[in-house]
Amino acid sequence: MKLTAPSTRLTALAGAAVALALVATGCAAPTPGGSSGGGSGSAAGKNYSIAFLPKNLGNPYFDASDKAGQQAIQGFGGTYKEVGPQQATADGQVSYINTLTQQKAGAIVLSANDVNALCSAIGQAKAAGVKVVTFDSDTKPGCRDVYVSASSTELIGQKQMDIMAKQIGSSGKVAILSASANATNQNAWNDAMKKYTASKYPNIQIVATVYGNDDDQTSYDKTQALLSQYPDLKGIISPTTVGIAAAARYLDSKNSPVKLTGLGDPQQMVKYVKDGTVPEFALWNPQDLGKLGAFAAKALIDGTITGKQGDKLQAEGLSNKTTEFTVGADGVITLGPPFVFDKSNIDQFKF
Template sequence: MRKKIIAIGALAVAASLVLAGCTSRGADSGGGSAAPSGGSGKTVRVAFVPKLQGIPYFEAMNTGGKKAASELGFEWLYQGPTTADAAAQADIVRSYIQQGVDVLIVAPNDPDSMAPLLKEAADAGIKVATSDTDAPASVREVFVNQASVDGIGQGLTDALVESMGGKGKYAIVSCGETAANLNAWIAVQKAYTASKYPGVEIVDVVYAGEDQAMATSMATDLMNAHPDLTGLVGECTSSAPGVAQAVRDAGKIGKVFTVGLGTPQSMKDYLTDGSSSASILWNVENLGYLTGWAGVQLAAGKTFSATNNVSTDLPAVEYISAEKQLLLGPALRITKDNVDQFNY
């Protein structure tokens, strides 16, 4: 039976606060006017645990999840660690298991250590999934994937090499060493660079965690260690602005080129002054919406179609059954010319 939820106005205010950059250290929840219910008649609760709470990327996912909750009518719970720490994230996951949420969706900092907890949740009758970052060796029922691995890795490489003039040396500043999505993209970049761009060499890959200041420091060290370096990739939303800041600080705009996976507004100034050539990303709010929608389907015991009409913004989301993946769509190239199309 569908129930009416009164707090739509409050949710709209909460969502606008997230868009304005406000964050909460507790679990945010969202609901809609008509709530899906389980056999007991209770509103479905979908919990999402990001890698890190309080950064623009995951707050944008939270906004999308809240929008889905408002439109589809379920309770959206959101809480992540305040540092990109696998143990802290595991504590939050355990808390949601103890609360008995209906669906638990995680973007794991460490997929291998998260797998046993997802099994524990599943054994407790909770539907489990991953989003943004996968735990492929776990019992997760679906991975909500932002874009194809090849699309992201090749998109980063093409954008950087174009700015480098088709030749030179570059380095990668990644984030978590165990992040499955980042490592998969880096593998594509290595193979694609070697096969398509024989005049280009990757000289190093370093890991800064989810720490922008550390990414800036490491990028500076890379430029000092390799005076002939002409490119840097920031592999996540904290290292993308980090490497651009390093180039700006070194006075090497136009000499060392950078691209990365940065959220649009965090990259705007760098795109404008040329310290970053492009950001390769996707619509992060739509990823959050798709995550919430997927949770509702799991809670209802529904199977995904080969093509899914999720919303007016997501009319044809592909489901890859062999890999149990929902694919948001192709990666986007964000530049100074289109950055203002995105408000996060």
């Protein structure tokens, strides 16, 4: 994400071992801004040329997920390429989808920057025989073949508010520092959080939702503005790896009593967890998410799944030890439940 990640990232939850945590043709030259590697792209006559298209490049969350996807792809004899825009925009992703289609990729695994804007390009890719897996952040269900979800929308929203409620005594004003206004996963988590708060924590008031656009400086500035606008603010929830790290840096520099949680990259958050700025935060294992995305692409290429509810697929090497997954309603494949990071476990996670 930049969790966006959520990408929905920082989407932000695998089992007990969880934590935080592409791919087009092997014969084509690497697209500018991307990287490639792997074998021939063909195994047993299958086109295992699989491209990962994150929301943007240079995001630690997607670096982790995509490298793990590369390992899975190379493990079953495919070729890997990662391509993507420098900024998290839908227009930037569209151009890469079109290029990968022209290059006859076997599959594209992407974290969508917009729920609607990518659908036309994805439709052309599918018409050309390219399988399309979304992960971390989805498009409309009718656009792609399957969506690999880190967790359920409801569990992600609830977990963040449960952590915040614990820190502020279930009472007070809270703000949300989100990614971009069009990030589908972020918006869904935030909506679920708001509904859950209204029913579970009536004394907590969500006073604002602001957007840092998965940019470090913008997120830092939005944090400063929130504290200025709401001097009695008790907490900030940031469901994005970029946003929570930037907010933590600001609060830490000011020795602010405002509480902070959300979805974060463990490696970025170690300092702030240990000094008490962020006692707890959540995420999923982006490495597991990347691997599951790769195996979902393989299953689509093999024809063992089509995106129909009840389809079964196999995956290997996930930290939660799960090897079989079932396609749910609307073609959704769910990785697992949320995981909470704190002082007791933060040092175990190096990605």
